[in-house]
Every structure is written in structure tokens, then in C-alpha cells.
Amino acid sequence: MMIKKYLVSALFIALSAGSAYATAPIKTEEMGLSKTSVFDVPTPRVYHYSDAAPGANKLLPRAYLGAPPQVPHAVSDFLPITRENNLCVACHAQPDLWGKKLEAGMPVPIPATHYTDRRNAPDKVTDHLINGRYNCNQCHVPQTDAPALVENTFSNKKKR
Ligand code: HEC
């Protein structure tokens, strides 16, 4: 009990010593990206995910060489991705990798990298998705009409 009391008063002294040096308090409006007070109840603009059905969309430009392509179509009908059910695979699987015929009209197939255990057998294409590739949306992001929170000056063009 005594020890606790000492600790509390030590903390109090440390805090009050600190405040002697403290500069002006930071306004809540200036703390984060939202630039509103934490006491405001904001009404952010509602944004929408693309509702474009797969099949008629242009592929989106890659952010850089080797970047996971963004999903150009709606995904809401295919979620959630669970252990038992992955509808993305239903359209994007690539059975020709293990000798089965690739059906006609199959859209952009999942690349061989997704079937390869890079760490343990980097040269072997297996007949199943490697676990780290199962949750497609972890890397392939669907599109919304939300504006960027901050300006992004990233460019995939080489600076000369
Ligand atoms: C009904 C079939 C179908 C399903 C299900 C489907 N896709 Fe697609 N996907 C397509 C088609 C077709 C394209 C070609 C572009 C288009 O027309 O939308 C495509 C394009 C893509 C691309 C762009 C590839 C590139 O090279 O640019 C990505 C990434 C993708 N899909 C990811 C997904 C993910 C993740 C899911 C699951 C959440 C999924 N797809 C479910 C049919 C499907």
C-alpha cells in the first residue's frame, strides 16, 4: 500500500515537473488528418464501391512493376472469403498449371506465383493456392469513389 502511494506521488511530481516545460497545448483540430475537433460529430461523405459486374471492365494500370493489380469489378457478391468458400478462385483459378484444360473465356488467370511456396520450394508450381495468397483482397483492392485523404505524389515513372 505504501509503495503504491510513493509511486503515485512520484508520478505526480514527474507530471507537474513536465508541465513546467510544456508548450502551448495542441488543438484537437490539429492532431490528426481529419482536421475536425474530437468533440464534433462529423458527417463524412458516403462513398460507394464500384458496382461494375466482372466482364466488361478495363484492367487498371499497375502502380509499379510487380504491384498487385487492383480489382476493376465489384466484389460484394463474392465476399466474405472464407476457408470453405473463395469465389474469386471460381473465376480466376488456373487449372492448366496442373494439366487441366483452361476453360474458354476464363478471365485473367491467377499467376503461377500464387501456387508456389516461395520459401520452401520456389521452383515448384503446386496444384493449390499457397496460404499467404488465399485472402485475395489483402493485396488486390476493390475500387471506391472515395477521394484520397492526403495528396499522393508517388509516381511509377523514373525520375531523371
Ligand atoms: C464472375 C467471375 C469473377 C469473379 C467471381 C471474380 N472475378 Fe476478378 N475478374 C473477372 C474478370 C472477367 C476480370 C477482367 C476485368 C473485368 O472485366 O472486370 C477480372 C479482373 C480481376 C483483376 C484484375 C487483374 C489484372 O491483371 O489487372 C483482379 C485483381 C481481380 N479480378 C480480382 C478478383 C478478386 C479478388 C475476386 C474475389 C473477391 C474476383 N476477382 C472475383 C472475373 C471475376
Ligand code: HEC
Ligand atoms: C500476398 C499478396 C497477394 C495475394 C494474397 C493475392 N495476390 Fe494476386 N497478385 C499479387 C501480386 C504482387 C501480383 C502481381 C504479380 C506480377 O504480375 O508480377 C498478383 C497478380 C494477380 C493477377 C494478375 C495476373 C496477370 O496475369 O495479370 C491476378 C488475376 C491475381 N493476382 C488474382 C488473385 C486472386 C484471385 C487471389 C486470391 C485467391 C490473389 N491474387 C491473392 C499479390 C497477391
